[in-house]
Amino acid sequence: MTGRTPQQGFDPQRRRFLSAAAAAAGVTLAPGVTLYGVTAAGSAAARAPEDPVTSSVRWGLLVDVNKCRDGCNACVTACVEENGLRGNGRPETDAQWIRKVELRDPSTGAKRSLPLMCQHCASPPCVDVCPTGASFKRADGIVLVDKHICIGCRYCMLACPYKARSFIHEVVEDQKPYAPRGKGTVESCTFCVHRVDEGRTPACVEACAEAGGDAMTFGDLNDPNSRISKQVAAYVTDQIRPDLGLDPGVRYRNL
Amino acid sequence: MGRHLVLALLLLLAPAAAAAQDSDAGRVPLPTIVKGKGEACVADTAYMRRYHMTELDHQRDETMHRGVRTRKFSLKECVDCHATPAPTGGYVSVNAPGQFCRSCHDYAAVTIDCFQCHAARPGETATKRAGEFPRTAGKFRQESEVQ
Ligand code: SF4
Ligand code: SF4
Numbered sequence: 001m002t003g004r005t006p007q008q009g010f011d012p013q014r015r016r017f018l019s020a021a022a023a024a025a026g027v028t029l030a031p032g033v034t035l036y037g038v039t040a041a042g043s044a045a046a047r048a049p050e051d052p053v054t055s056s057v058r059w060g061l062l063v064d065v066n067k068c069r070d071g072c073n074a075c076v077t078a079c080v081e082e083n084g085l086r087g088n089g090r091p092e093t094d095a096q097w098i099r100k101v102e103l104r105d106p107s108t109g110a111k112r113s114l115p116l117m118c119q120h121c122a123s124p125p126c127v128d129v130c131p132t133g134a135s136f137k138r139a140d141g142i143v144l145v146d147k148h149i150c151i152g153c154r155y156c157m158l159a160c161p162y163k164a165r166s167f168i169h170e171v172v173e174d175q176k177p178y179a180p181r182g183k184g185t186v187e188s189c190t191f192c193v194h195r196v197d198e199g200r201t202p203a204c205v206e207a208c209a210e211a212g213g214d215a216m217t218f219g220d221l222n223d224p225n226s227r228i229s230k231q232v233a234a235y236v237t238d239q240i241r242p243d244l245g246l247d248p249g250v251r252y253r254n255l
Numbered sequence: 256m257g258r259h260l261v262l263a264l265l266l267l268l269a270p271a272a273a274a275a276q277d278s279d280a281g282r283v284p285l286p287t288i289v290k291g292k293g294e295a296c297v298a299d300t301a302y303m304r305r306y307h308m309t310e311l312d313h314q315r316d317e318t319m320h321r322g323v324r325t326r327k328f329s330l331k332e333c334v335d336c337h338a339t340p341a342p343t344g345g346y347v348s349v350n351a352p353g354q355f356c357r358s359c360h361d362y363a364a365v366t367i368d369c370f371q372c373h374a375a376r377p378g379e380t381a382t383k384r385a386g387e388f389p390r391t392a393g394k395f396r397q398e399s400e401v402q
Contacts, residue, residue: 052321138322146319147372175374177331182372197324 046199058122058141059191059249060221061205062228062237063114066254067215070113073100075216078207079117082192084176095166095181097189098204112255115204115216118143118164118189119240119248126156126165135186141221141249142193147185156186161244164188191218221249286362289355291336297327307333311369330369335377348375 047053079085079098087094098117104110124143126135134150137143145156145165157165165188172181178194181187192202200206205216219228231237237251296303298310310328317323326332337355338346349356350370360367369375 047322049324049326052317052323136320138320140322144319148315148319172372174376175372177334177374177378180372180374185372193322197322 047197053138053140053197055139055141056222058221059120059196060141060219060228060232061120061191061202061250062217062231062253063250064215064217064253065112065114067213068114069213070102070111072113072211072213074207074211074213075115075204076100078203079189082176082195082203083179083190084174084181086174088170093167093169095168095187097164097166097187114252114255116162116164116240117204117250118160118191119162119246119250120189120191122247122249124246125159125161129155129159131155138193142191142196143188144190144193145186145188147180147182147187150185152184152186154186160188161241161246162248284362286358287353288358289337289339289353291355293336296336297332330373334373334375338375338377346376350375 076098083097085095085097098115101114101116103112103114120141120143122137122141124135124137127137127143130136131153132149132151134146134148135143135156136146152167154167157163157167165186167186168181168183171183175181179190192200192204195202201218205218208214208216217228217231219226221229221232223229224233231253232251235253237253238255239248239251240255311330311333314325314328314330317325318329333356334349338349339354341347347354348370350367351357352361356367356370356375
């Protein structure tokens with residue numbers, strides 16, 4: 001009854017084969033029959049509510065650091081509002097799904113400002129270490145915590161090299177209906193999974209565009225026609241700490 | 256002194272007892288079932304009474320792990336239909352004493368953990384804003400029929 005989805009092992013070879021097969025299917029079907037609807041979330045297949053997510057999609061986010069303004073906090077504010085992350089005025093323990101990080105090269109004085117959130121790793125260490133199976137990766141690459149199962153051991157927080165997760169220390173009230181949160185569990189950026197599932201982009205991406213930054217692009221990395229895929233193909237982009245081999249879904253340009 | 260305290264307690268409890276009595280004129284006390292929105296629930300009341308948690312449990316795994324977002328057995332939908340409007344505007348929590356979820360659970364002495372994390376009041380849901388998912392058609396039946 002409560003069969004869990006098996007973890008999706010990361011196998012680039014198989015993934016490539018699958019997306020090639022999917023593309024072939026799209027071609028062989030009668031012309032005029034659109035298999036893949038274009039959605040706001042970056043040309044991924046429009047999915048019916050009853051259909052499960054599949055690994056033919058891999059959600060990713062590209063941040064153009066040149067466009068990210070020092071002092072702008074629009075993405076963070078939008079995240080807090082969207083997911084109802086009201087804090088208790090204790091920054092040490094309040095939940096933080098996204099934060100602005102300021103970098104400075106001491107030898108030249110060059111400064112960089114960028115948003116940092118869960119990098120939605122393809123090989124997430126937070127999932128490897130979780131003793132309960134609460135920390136998991138969805139087939140479409142979104143890494144989540146199933147708070148029904150999480151025991152709050154915080155092992156995943158130690159394992160995450162990006163310091164992306166928060167533990168909820170205090171009773172939470174007035175949650176958003178689509179973003180359940182509660183005391184004693186760990187949470188992190190969900191790529192606004194509730195929005196993505198209905199074909200919209202994460203709140204931070206929308207807010208960045210509205211604030212005139214347009215520094216963030218969200219979309220399907222497996223779809224060569226998505227805006228994000230075209231950008232990562234055209235420009236050199238970086239993952240943070242690529243040496244760890246986690247293959248984050250979040251990439252940075254002009255870092 | 257002690258007697259006064261007991262009397263005060265009895266007086267305090269009297270309205271609650273009266274409310275509980277309202278739902279049943281007979282000798283067996285029953286929980287107050289607040290009527291939900293619409294004509295009937297997504298399944299028979301008898302079925303929902305026994306199996307709502309089984310369905311919710313199943314739905315939670317489907318939604319959480321596989322991204323399935325059907326609405327028939329979604330907890331959000333339960334709350335949307337069963338929360339009663341508050342006189343001051345907004346809604347009363349379904350987890351408040353005497354409200355839909357709580358009154359039955361209190362009666363059966365089963366604690367509800369759902370609302371430690373889940374919203375117990377309808378809110379502006381993501382789905383409603385987008386307004387694109389069709390509502391799952393249900394078989395409609397008056398809740399009072401199966402009281
Ligand atoms: S960034 Fe951290 S929390 Fe996110 S998937 Fe990677 S290891 Fe897990
Ligand atoms: S805190 Fe929760 S999600 Fe993290 S490792 Fe422990 S059980 Fe898993």
